[in-house]
Amino acid sequence: MTDNNDTTASGASGGPDDRVIGTPASAEGETIVSGAEEPRREHAGPYPAEETHKHSEEEQRRAEKTAAVWFLIAFLAGIGFFVAYFAWGPNAEGEQAIADPQIAQYSNMALGGTLALSLFGIGAGMTVWARRIMPHYEVSSPYDELPSSPEEKSSFSEFFMKSADESGFTKRPLLRRTLLLSMVPLGLAPIVLLRDTGPLPGDKLKKTLWEDGTRMVVEGTNQLIKAADLAEDGSMVTAFPEYPHNEEHPHGLSLNDQAKTVIMLIKIPEGDFKPGMSEQQMNWTHDGIVAYSKICTHVGCPAALYERGSHRILCPCHQSTFDAADGAKVVFGPAHRPLPQLPIGVDDEGYLIAKGDFSSAVGPTFWDAEKGD
Known part of the structure; x- marks a missing residue:
């Protein structure tokens, strides 16, 4: 009985070890998660971000040229896809091209290889762009309240435009133009491939x-x-x-x-x-x-x-x-x-x-x- 009374008395005192596991602390400012008692850093804006690394202008220029080279390779590979299609495709030598398995093998290898190289070139260029040109940030977002504050909502447009500017897409025309150029053949490739599905049956x-x-x-x-x-x-x-x-x-x-x-x-x-x-x-x-x-x-x-x-x-x-x-x-x-x-x-x-x-x-x-x- 004495032990039970002691426990009750201890629980009533609001000691840190006497509350039910899983319930919030009764004392103001008391936390359950380890380390949460540290004071939160105050941030200037609604999207707090601390820049961890920024590349020098010389590094960015070299990376820009490297990415542009990859985009040009992707463009040339895309053009090669069309060349391969019309050189070894079904219209190259009429019915003979379709019947000859060797021609079909060359066609598949050329189409698959050029398409794969085009996609790889775009991916490699985007990787160089992201890792060696864009600044690196460590972004944190507090989860005090689920609804966004009016300040956060109003600043999203500014935050988005700032991110677009820092990405280099707007101020680095070489990257922008070569990227768009590399995607032109890929955009047209499905149209060409649809020809192989044959004409509509009509009547x-x-x-x-x-x-x-x-x-x-x-x-x-x-x-x-x-x-x-x-x-x-x-x-x-x-x-x-x-x-x-x-x-x-x-x-x-x-x-x-x-x-x-x-x-x-x-x-x-x-x-x-x-x-x-x-x-x-x-x-x-x-x-x-x-x-x-x-x-x-x-x-x-x-x-x-x-x-x-x-x-x-x-x-x-x-x-x-x-x-x-x-x-x-x-x-x-x-x-x-x-x-x-x-x-x-x-x-x-x-x-x-x-x-x-x-x-x-x-x-x-x-x-x-x-x-x-």
């Missing part, structure tokens, strides 16, 4: 090899398709347009043409088509067989899965789901428009044929979708 995706009278073949074969081949309800076949295999086209359809023309032929019972199918869309079918583009309108994956019970077409990439019995309208997922429908019919021999091209542009919406699709 190319609205036109495919499908046209009136084109027969269909089963994917991976040259087997023509008859309507009788899809007699069973729920049947699904992946097909391409019939294309000649000859010396000019030894492999038939190119990969690009395959991606644009691949279709799904689906046999749907007549009574399962939904009222949402327009009369024109119904006219594009034949004996319950409907043809849709197999390329998902989200990002271009193949919508390769079909569930015959619900007549749903599923794209496995992002789960976009389309209703085959309702014009392939989107019923779930990120796709924004239906799969394009191909009008079909049969010829005199009973083979399935196209009656024209797709109803809308094939592929992802961001390529060439019409408003309202």
